[in-house]
Amino acid sequence: MKKLINDVESVEEQMILGLVKSAPHKLRKLDEGNIVVRVQKKEGKVALISGGGSGHEPAHAGFVGEGMLDCAVAGPVFTSPTPDKILAGIENVHAGKGVLCIVKNYSGDVMNFEMAVDMAGDEDIEADYVVVNDDVAVKDSLYTTGRRGVAGTVLVHKIAGAKAEQGADLAEVKAVAEKVIANVRTMGMALSPCTVPAAGKPGFVLADDEVEIGIGIHGEPGITREKISTADETAKKLLDTILTDLDFKGQEVVLIVNGMGATPLMELYIINNFVQDYLKEQGIKVYDTMVGNFMTSIEMAGFSLTLLRLDDELKALYDAKADTPAWKR
């Protein structure tokens, strides 16, 4: 294992401290754990919390800030944070108008966030949650019942974040988060695996000419393992699966070309070149495109494509101001 770390035990905490120190006037870490909140707590708004296992940076702590999340709770690498940590986050950012948790659909995350929401209820904090399940690759997986929650989650952060910032109430923020979830689809692939620091070796092995199509963000098996083909053919394969799953024809969309952590921007742009042309051919209008690392799998090489169908409400919220380490608009 060749990594720029100090020791396996301190990876998560040092990473969170390093993020917070990159924006010390905007972010701070709570003493209770690897929990990141805004320095300026905003009263009278619905508080948004996300989180999950570490290893998906910049998700989720990189999306804490004006217009997006109020708090991110980071578990160990690829492991859900425990309910007490999530509750500590809820208690801290709760500002009298309720709390919404945005949870990726992995069994551990759903269980622990649900428990934290219940515990918050016991303290008379109005809390609720939504589950993101945008991955069209597989129905059930190693760690999931139903579809996995992957890169589309950052669009839930963005749009529900904008709604909350505008002063909407908890039911309204939850409704718009669910609207995003209903309209967002993602699929990914990998060229090479990643190594969880505590495991010390890659989670799977691919031959020199082999890729995994439909992989999850923890390296969970996808749909097929096959010979590597061109960037265009690979992107087409992912897109066709997404476009079969939901009708995007004639729609306006946001597109995310997301790197898995070790993918050079060069390759992501080459993929985007094809995707834009292909979507145009299909009668789909791209309203905005994001290319970069948003939901990663440590140092996995590969990419995912995310499409979100827009309506006027989603478009306006997407365009609202955001000021976070990983998303400025």
Added chain:
Amino acid sequence: MKKLINDVESVEEQMILGLVKSAPHKLRKLDEGNIVVRVQKKEGKVALISGGGSGHEPAHAGFVGEGMLDCAVAGPVFTSPTPDKILAGIENVHAGKGVLCIVKNYSGDVMNFEMAVDMAGDEDIEADYVVVNDDVAVKDSLYTTGRRGVAGTVLVHKIAGAKAEQGADLAEVKAVAEKVIANVRTMGMALSPCTVPAAGKPGFVLADDEVEIGIGIHGEPGITREKISTADETAKKLLDTILTDLDFKGQEVVLIVNGMGATPLMELYIINNFVQDYLKEQGIKVYDTMVGNFMTSIEMAGFSLTLLRLDDELKALYDAKADTPAWKR
């Protein structure tokens, strides 16, 4: 070679097209080559041009936009663009107030940009250039006489870009670019090599427990090849070399923790955690920190640290608005 490309010949063009298609209302590609300019040409300002070999994405085309560059000219991977392409860029963005080229100190780049500046002069376009040489690792290198120009270049884009946007004349923009160059220092290291598509195999080989300290952004040899140590020790080694080279004590600085292309954000944040504490101990105040991929070497794993000494002028220009794919402020 395992890459998400279509064929070796089309890498640069498809990449540039993919970038432009990610921001079609803001960027466009010239027919003359892999030359990116703003859609909205701004008249009456000094035009700023940069460029060099491809493979350093988002540099340089990702920094074209309001507050930064007017044009970026991309050569083949790790190879300077030819003078005629640079001249095509100069001719296009020239807006009656002169053109400044920002060139990284590599022999091929300096030669070709100098030639293009001369050719522009023959057409009565007032053009000039500055050479960035921020890398403290080595004096002369495989492709350079004197110090190499690396990640500090993006701070020249930012600050000279802000000055030009404010309406300064060519001499003033050049003077502030040179002020940045005089005050910026960088050093990098690699955990793993990168593969130039046309070469098909890595430019060098490192053992499983070996790193290269002081490496250049084309994988040129650095100072030492040594056993991998901790993130903190590695960062300290780079910082100590930078701090010995220029007196940063008592100064305010901008810090860039730059990934080389395949480095997970997790590791960059762990490095930042140490760097912030260490700079504080040394009596150096960090005004702002950027963590991410700014000047890469395709899919090399590793990082560089850049420090820029600020004064009031540089600070105000650094804080000015920028709206480019890779830098929004």
